[in-house]
Amino acid sequence: MNVLSSSSLVFWGAIVLICIVPTLTYYRHKTRQSEMDADLKMKMLEMGMTADEIERVLKAESTNK
Numbered sequence: 001m002n003v004l005s006s007s008s009l010v011f012w013g014a015i016v017l018i019c020i021v022p023t024l025t026y027y028r029h030k031t032r033q034s035e036m037d038a039d040l041k042m043k044m045l046e047m048g049m050t051a052d053e054i055e056r057v058l059k060a061e062s063t064n065k
Contacts, residue, residue: 044054 041054041058044057049057
């Protein structure tokens with residue numbers, strides 16, 4: 001009897017994918033969100049906004065989510 005039969009390999013492959021795909025998706029989402037936040041802050045700085053103005057915009061944005 002082969003320990004790594006075809007059905008066993010498919011089963012364990014599915015288990016690995018079920019564990020890894022959501023984790024990778026979560027961290028990709030967090031990374032992308034951080035990139036977008038940094039880009040927004042840079043644009044506000046380029047527009048000449050002060051740190052207090054940026055903080056107010058970000059605070060207002062977080063309450064709308």
